[in-house]
Amino acid sequence: MKKYTSLVYKTAREMEFGKALYPVNCGFSLTIGNGKVLPEINYTLPPMPVSMDNIEEILKQYDSIINGILKRAVVLDVPGILLEFEHLPPMTDVLEIGVKITKRTKEIMKNFHEKYDLKSGLRVTICDTRDEKRPPKMRSGEAIKRIFDSFRENALAGADLLSIESIGGKEVNDRALMEGSIPGLLFSLGVLAPRDMHFLWKEITRIAKETDVVPAGDSACGLANTAMMLADRNYIPEVLAAVVRAMSSVRSLVAFEEGAVGPSKDCAYEGPVMKAVTGYTISMEGKSAACAHLSHLGNIAAAVCDLWSNESVQNVKLLADFAPTVFTEILAYDCRIMNQSIEGGTKDLLKEIFVKSDELKNVQAFVISPEFSVEIAKTIVQEEDDFLRTRATGLKACDLIRKAVDRGDIILNKRELSWLRKIESELAKYDSEEALTSEVAPLYGELTLLEEYGI
Amino acid sequence: MAILEELKENVIDGNEGKVIEGTRRALEEGVGVEEILNKGFIPGMEVVGNKFQANEIYVPEMLISARAMKAGMRILEPLLTKAGIEPMGRVVIGTVKGDLHDIGKNLVAMMLEGAGFEVIDAGVDITAQKFMDLTKENKANVLGLSALLTTTMVEMKNVINTFKENGLREDVKIIVGGAPVNADYAKEIGADGYSSDAASAVGLAKNLLGK
Numbered sequence: 001m002k003k004y005t006s007l008v009y010k011t012a013r014e015m016e017f018g019k020a021l022y023p024v025n026c027g028f029s030l031t032i033g034n035g036k037v038l039p040e041i042n043y044t045l046p047p048m049p050v051s052m053d054n055i056e057e058i059l060k061q062y063d064s065i066i067n068g069i070l071k072r073a074v075v076l077d078v079p080g081i082l083l084e085f086e087h088l089p090p091m092t093d094v095l096e097i098g099v100k101i102t103k104r105t106k107e108i109m110k111n112f113h114e115k116y117d118l119k120s121g122l123r124v125t126i127c128d129t130r131d132e133k134r135p136p137k138m139r140s141g142e143a144i145k146r147i148f149d150s151f152r153e154n155a156l157a158g159a160d161l162l163s164i165e166s167i168g169g170k171e172v173n174d175r176a177l178m179e180g181s182i183p184g185l186l187f188s189l190g191v192l193a194p195r196d197m198h199f200l201w202k203e204i205t206r207i208a209k210e211t212d213v214v215p216a217g218d219s220a221c222g223l224a225n226t227a228m229m230l231a232d233r234n235y236i237p238e239v240l241a242a243v244v245r246a247m248s249s250v251r252s253l254v255a256f257e258e259g260a261v262g263p264s265k266d267c268a269y270e271g272p273v274m275k276a277v278t279g280y281t282i283s284m285e286g287k288s289a290a291c292a293h294l295s296h297l298g299n300i301a302a303a304v305c306d307l308w309s310n311e312s313v314q315n316v317k318l319l320a321d322f323a324p325t326v327f328t329e330i331l332a333y334d335c336r337i338m339n340q341s342i343e344g345g346t347k348d349l350l351k352e353i354f355v356k357s358d359e360l361k362n363v364q365a366f367v368i369s370p371e372f373s374v375e376i377a378k379t380i381v382q383e384e385d386d387f388l389r390t391r392a393t394g395l396k397a398c399d400l401i402r403k404a405v406d407r408g409d410i411i412l413n414k415r416e417l418s419w420l421r422k423i424e425s426e427l428a429k430y431d432s433e434e435a436l437t438s439e440v441a442p443l444y445g446e447l448t449l450l451e452e453y454g455i
Numbered sequence: 456m457a458i459l460e461e462l463k464e465n466v467i468d469g470n471e472g473k474v475i476e477g478t479r480r481a482l483e484e485g486v487g488v489e490e491i492l493n494k495g496f497i498p499g500m501e502v503v504g505n506k507f508q509a510n511e512i513y514v515p516e517m518l519i520s521a522r523a524m525k526a527g528m529r530i531l532e533p534l535l536t537k538a539g540i541e542p543m544g545r546v547v548i549g550t551v552k553g554d555l556h557d558i559g560k561n562l563v564a565m566m567l568e569g570a571g572f573e574v575i576d577a578g579v580d581i582t583a584q585k586f587m588d589l590t591k592e593n594k595a596n597v598l599g600l601s602a603l604l605t606t607t608m609v610e611m612k613n614v615i616n617t618f619k620e621n622g623l624r625e626d627v628k629i630i631v632g633g634a635p636v637n638a639d640y641a642k643e644i645g646a647d648g649y650s651s652d653a654a655s656a657v658g659l660a661k662n663l664l665g666k
Contacts, residue, residue, distance in 0.1 A: 044605060045606055046605060047608055048606060048609060049606065050606045088604060089553060174557075178514050180513065180518075226558065233652070235562070236513050314605055
């Protein structure tokens with residue numbers, strides 16, 4: 001296993017959009033991270049059941065979605081496009097459903113490549129269904145077997161990139177977020193989640209190697225994006241969500257330590273930290289993902305991206321066309337601006353505009369800035385193990401936020417400031433994984449099975 | 456009565472120990488169980504709910520108050536049952552089949568409990584049959600359905616149809632919620648109501664029961 005002890009990009013200035021030290025080649029002549037930002041389009045079904053009973057209807061939907069996307073990509077002459085087929089739970093649970101959709105998608109992509117020379121790749125994101133039983137069986141249940149089978153069979157069916165939004169630690173993280181429990185969050189993000197990532201990505205990279213596809217990356221969606229959504233609804237403090245984001249970088253990095261090579265997932269807002277440490281490509285989403293959720297990170301998310309995504313959109317008819325087609329067009333124009341600025345020599349200026357336009361307006365945007373991300377990345381590589389890394393990134397995030405508040409750059413109200421102090425002081429109390437586990441694990445005993453994490 | 460005011464304040468402060476001690480003391484002083492509930496606990500949680508809706512507190516703070524109330528309720532519940540006092544309503548709540556998301560559903564359950572409802576949390580990935588069994592078994596008068604996916608929201612209609620087919624639809628008010636759901640969809644599938652957030656789910660349930 002790789003262990004990162006230094007950064008590939010040591011300063012925020014060195015990181016650029018559209019370019020990474022280790023580009024990825026995949027699919028039909030597609031290269032990611034080699035000087036151009038490319039659209040990554042994600043789509044989902046309209047309200048309808050998903051089972052083998054209506055598989056023909058489902059395939060018809062995907063036919064229409066993929067044809068619409070690729071036609072628009074040709075019309076707009078995109079330099080390349082990545083399609084993300086993100087499984088819904090039955091698509092992973094019932095192997096045949098996911099595989100049939102992957103196969104059909106790839107056939108259509110092949111046609112477009114042959115006919116129009118359209119460069120494209122297919123990311124298949126398998127659904128982590130291990131929490132269908134509570135407490136979840138992370139390693140020993142039926143679900144994990146189906147997940148690994150699904151990775152293999154979808155790879156054989158035509159996936160170019162393999163990804164997952166894995167949920168190790170989520171069962172504790174969800175509760176800890178609602179309780180505002182800092183020890184609970186440190187336990188889920190620093191103990192459970194990294195352990196699960198090691199287990200999962202060791203196997204995913206093995207499957208990818210055997211099937212000759214790319215093990216791309218993961219996302220802390222179920223952990224940090226849950227926090228982000230709760231903060232956006234005013235359910236939890238913004239500053240808590242921001243610190244959770246920084247802490248979640250450690251578990252996401254584990255995928256790369258176990259052999260993932262990017263691009264990381266679009267909803268992994270911790271992507272810039274991954275890029276700074278590893279030099280691998282990242283996908284990001286922002287303003288053009290407004291179809292899926294509110295974002296305070298609309299522009300800043302693009303600052304160092306290699307793929308630019310819409311997160312997900314339902315196949316519903318809009319005035320112009322079906323939504324996935326429309327969002328392909330939106331992403332294509334977003335990417336054109338970035339690529340034109342690369343060609344015209346104004347990329348640094350555009351990057352600065354992306355950052356400055358969001359950075360100080362919301363603390364959650366602040367923590368994904370390239371500057372902040374490099375600081376978090378430095379903190380990670382200085383620490384020995386995943387637990388200490390997670391704790392240190394939390395403390396570093398608190399410190400950087402507090403300094404920004406002291407400078408008057410970021411404004412936090414009294415409630416947020418009091419939470420910042422609470423997070424910082426509680427994180428500081430725990431410097432041993434064993435001590436934290438013995439104190440905190442019993443509090444979440446009915447939610448989690450420690451043996452399923454190798455504890 | 457000072458003791459009831461004290462209980463209300465201790466619920467607001469989330470002081471579990473003081474709520475337990477205060478509840479015991481109130482009972483010893485001869486205060487009625489219903490009075491403790493309706494003039495101590497529920498008004499306390501109402502203040503907390505209002506503060507939450509006004510963005511003055513977050514869920515973690517609200518949860519501390521809810522836990523304090525629950526601690527007091529553990530003392531009151533056997534007495535309420537013995538006295539034949541019914542809760543504000545009895546709610547079965549769960550996330551529909553195929554869907555594993557539960558944060559929103561948990562929040563609604565917490566708010567309903569705080570408002571004096573008895574809540575039976577069915578969990579996630581719940582079949583129509585299970586919803587029906589739990590509703591019958593607990594004599595629930597409200598059923599709350601949650602879904603977060605466009606492909607699972609269609610299951611809500613199946614649940615409602617199952618209740619209809621089994622002649623139970625008139626016995627229960629069915630409310631729905633979740634990111635892809637809206638009021639039009641609720642109407643279309645024959646639900647009695649839709650709530651966009653946890654706090655307004657309480658008002659909706661009360662209205663539907665005429666409370």
